[in-house]
Amino acid sequence: MALEAARGYLDLARTQGDARYAGYAMGVLQAWTPVSAATPNEVLVMHATVAQFLHDFDGAEATLKMALAQQPGNAQGWLTLATIQRVRGRYTDSDAACNALARIRQNLYAVACLAENAGLRGEHQNARDALQGLLQNPVLQDPRQGATRQWLLTTVAEVEERAGRPAEADAAYRQALAAGRSGYDVIAYSDFLLAQNRADEVPALLKAEPRSDAVLLRLAIAAQRQAALRPLPAKAAQANQRDIDELKARFEAAAQRPGTTALHAREQALFALHVQGDAAHALTLARLNVQLQREPIDLLVLTRAAAAANDDAARREVKALMQEIGLRDARVDAAL
Numbered sequence: 001m002a003l004e005a006a007r008g009y010l011d012l013a014r015t016q017g018d019a020r021y022a023g024y025a026m027g028v029l030q031a032w033t034p035v036s037a038a039t040p041n042e043v044l045v046m047h048a049t050v051a052q053f054l055h056d057f058d059g060a061e062a063t064l065k066m067a068l069a070q071q072p073g074n075a076q077g078w079l080t081l082a083t084i085q086r087v088r089g090r091y092t093d094s095d096a097a098c099n100a101l102a103r104i105r106q107n108l109y110a111v112a113c114l115a116e117n118a119g120l121r122g123e124h125q126n127a128r129d130a131l132q133g134l135l136q137n138p139v140l141q142d143p144r145q146g147a148t149r150q151w152l153l154t155t156v157a158e159v160e161e162r163a164g165r166p167a168e169a170d171a172a173y174r175q176a177l178a179a180g181r182s183g184y185d186v187i188a189y190s191d192f193l194l195a196q197n198r199a200d201e202v203p204a205l206l207k208a209e210p211r212s213d214a215v216l217l218r219l220a221i222a223a224q225r226q227a228a229l230r231p232l233p234a235k236a237a238q239a240n241q242r243d244i245d246e247l248k249a250r251f252e253a254a255a256q257r258p259g260t261t262a263l264h265a266r267e268q269a270l271f272a273l274h275v276q277g278d279a280a281h282a283l284t285l286a287r288l289n290v291q292l293q294r295e296p297i298d299l300l301v302l303t304r305a306a307a308a309a310n311d312d313a314a315r316r317e318v319k320a321l322m323q324e325i326g327l328r329d330a331r332v333d334a335a336l
Contacts, residue, residue, distance in 0.1 A: 017212020122328025164330030
């Protein structure tokens with residue numbers, strides 16, 4: 001019952017973009033806190049998954065390693081561990097977790113996991129071939145496999161973005177959304193549209209989404225971009241100002257909670273950069289963010305903030321960090 005409740009709350013946290021539900025998920029697992037080697041394996045993995053959502057990557061990784069020492073055949077545990085290590089920019093460690101999936105004969109997940117890492121390293125053709133090979137598998141043509149197809153197509157789209165192939169990325173994003181919408185995909189495609197100067201397409205894409213921080217932020221950025229081209233109608237301008245005021249209030253409220261600044265630093269950096277036009281503050285927040293997570297978007301936000309602030313030292317930081325991680329991204333190269 002506790003696991004079912006935790007999964008339900010975590011699903012709400014993901015779809016609503018509201019971390020409070022993740023807190024509720026952690027709350028229903030309270031009977032097994034602190035976790036230990038005596039904690040049931042499923043509880044360990046769920047506890048780690050919630051901790052990952054809350055950006056407690058150290059805690060999540062330690063808990064997963066405890067779970068996998070107990071049960072090396074836990075595929076979800078290995079996949080989550082690979083994801084956490086990837087988010088932290090540790091691709092070699094992530095590869096090892098992906099290879100563990102192959103050892104327990106979870107070949108689809110192993111291939112997709114390794115392909116994603118290859119794409120991050122700039123091995124775009126290898127990643128593309130591996131992912132397209134999986135998508136052509138007859139098993140994945142079953143409509144019930146829509147979520148898996150969506151995940152693979154989104155990964156293809158992200159590989160194409162990093163390779164500097166916007167037309168191919170656009171096609172893959174559209175295919176992913178046709179296979180099934182998720183909050184992650186919608187936000188990723190919104191960011192793609194904004195980067196391609198297609199801000200006018202963003203409001204319709206986000207219209208049915210819950211008003212999470214991420215959604216409000218993209219709506220505000222899109223409105224700012226549209227207003228720069230032509231004055232917004234009065235009603236649209238008022239709606240945009242309400243979104244901006246609401247976001248600002250949310251960020252200010254989050255800042256009152258001890259130890260949470262870094263958790264929201266990516267979104268706050270985007271807000272400072274693209275809505276408030278405060279490049280110096282955006283750069284401070286982007287630097288704070290990459291201390292915690294190092295996904296391509298995190299390096300891209302840091303790069304764009306450095307460019308907007310005309311800060312050569314920050315540009316050098318980005319280049320050094322890219323080299324340290326092993327990340328290759330045409331978008332970062334263009335912004336530098």
